[in-house]
Amino acid sequence: MRIAVTGANGLLGGEAVRLLGEAGGHAVHALGRGPCRLPAGPYSYGSAELGSGELEAALQAFRPTHVLHCGAATDVDGCERDPLMAWRANVDGTAEVARACRALGARLVAVSTDYVFDGEAGPYAEEDAPNPRGAYARSKRCGEEAALLLAPGCAVARVAVVYSGRPGAKATFASQVVEKLSRGEPVRAFSDQRVSTTLAASGAAMCLELLLETAYAGVLHVSDAAVLDRVAFAAAVARRFGLAGQIIPVRTAEVQLPAPRPLRAGLKVARAAALLRNKPLSLEAALDRFHAEWQARRAAP
Numbered sequence: 046m047r048i049a050v051t052g053a054n055g056l057l058g059g060e061a062v063r064l065l066g067e068a069g070g071h072a073v074h075a076l077g078r079g080p081c082r083l084p085a086g087p088y089s090y091g092s093a094e095l096g097s098g099e100l101e102a103a104l105q106a107f108r109p110t111h112v113l114h115c116g117a118a119t120d121v122d123g124c125e126r127d128p129l130m131a132w133r134a135n136v137d138g139t140a141e142v143a144r145a146c147r148a149l150g151a152r153l154v155a156v157s158t159d160y161v162f163d164g165e166a167g168p169y170a171e172e173d174a175p176n177p178r179g180a181y182a183r184s185k186r187c188g189e190e191a192a193l194l195l196a197p198g199c200a201v202a203r204v205a206v207v208y209s210g211r212p213g214a215k216a217t218f219a220s221q222v223v224e225k226l227s228r229g230e231p232v233r234a235f236s237d238q239r240v241s242t243t244l245a246a247s248g249a250a251m252c253l254e255l256l257l258e259t260a261y262a263g264v265l266h267v268s269d270a271a272v273l274d275r276v277a278f279a280a281a282v283a284r285r286f287g288l289a290g291q292i293i294p295v296r297t298a299e300v301q302l303p304a305p306r307p308l309r310a311g312l313k314v315a316r317a318a319a320l321l322r323n324k325p326l327s328l329e330a331a332l333d334r335f336h337a338e339w340q341a342r343r344a345a346p
């Protein structure tokens with residue numbers, strides 16, 4: 046198969062390119078922004094700005110049979126400050142990917158977020174009504190609609206609070222917990238934000254299975270299985286890494302944040318658990334894998 050992955054320098058896209066390289070047997074085109082930051086592997090790489098038409102042209106040139114669309118503006122507060130940027134990347138960018146897939150007859154999985162929900166009554170199932178708040182959330186919801194409208198038969202895979210211990214992976218809440226507690230610094234964590242989390246390797250594996258091995262159409266939640274507040278998540282990370290130290294609970298309203306945060310969020314994953322061979326991970330299994338990734342990263346030259 047000819048598989049294109051957008052957002053390839055990112056947490057989820059990078060894992061998808063790695064997994065495809067390990068599986069072998071496919072022609073893989075990784076699409077990111079700027080220079081390639083992935084480890085060397087059996088893939089080609091191209092740079093394309095989301096929402097500029099460059100991505101559509103790059104896909105037309107590669108002619109994929111399957112596309113995993115992970116590229117997105119993911120800085121929630123950055124999107125709030127610059128909603129035009131959020132729209133270009135997350136709506137125009139997804140629309141151009143979906144247009145290219147439609148023209149080429151390629152199967153599309155577009156990745157989205159639990160932020161499409163308002164966080165009044167989570168965890169949410171696929172059929173629950175979105176009610177996005179804030180520029181990032183709105184742009185991602187509009188991106189979902191663009192994919193579903195322009196690439197009929199596509200799937201929208203929602204994840205939440207993505208983290209990875211791989212070498213080169215960008216800083217996340219989970220990695221900051223490990224780094225700060227290792228340095229003896231306290232960690233501040235929101236006690237009133239209930240979330241799902243997603244180990245990037247697991248989310249990427251579910252997205253790829255959805256893309257390559259199913260014809261599932263519509264929304265599917267592919268996060269890890271647990272729903273917990275960020276203090277509990279930080280404490281679980283600390284326990285798994287054998288780190289003592291202070292986790293300071295903070296309420297969201299105490300902090301001036303540009304963008305609203307859904308408080309009672311989280312994703313129900315029963316449908317993915319029933320559909321896919323790669324199951325949503327328990328908290329313990331996800332943290333075991335995160336810990337193993339972290340150990341391998343420390344051992345890397």
Ligand SMILES: NC(=O)c1ccc[n+]([C@@H]2O[C@H](COP(=O)([O-])OP(=O)(O)OC[C@H]3O[C@@H](n4cnc5c(N)ncnc54)[C@H](OP(=O)(O)O)[C@@H]3O)[C@@H](O)[C@H]2O)c1
Nearest residue numbers: 052054055056057078094095116117119156158205206207
């Ligand atoms: N990270 C999370 O906690 C989270 C939570 C819920 C849902 N999601 C969704 O999961 C998907 C994958 O995100 P991720 O976790 O892998 O985040 P990520 O690490 O931020 O990856 C996103 C990638 O998109 C690229 N990108 C951003 N703006 C771009 C632009 N204008 N043109 C071209 N490329 C651009 C980024 O490039 P650079 O590396 O150059 O910045 C980055 O590599 C996204 O759809 C996101 O909305 C993520």
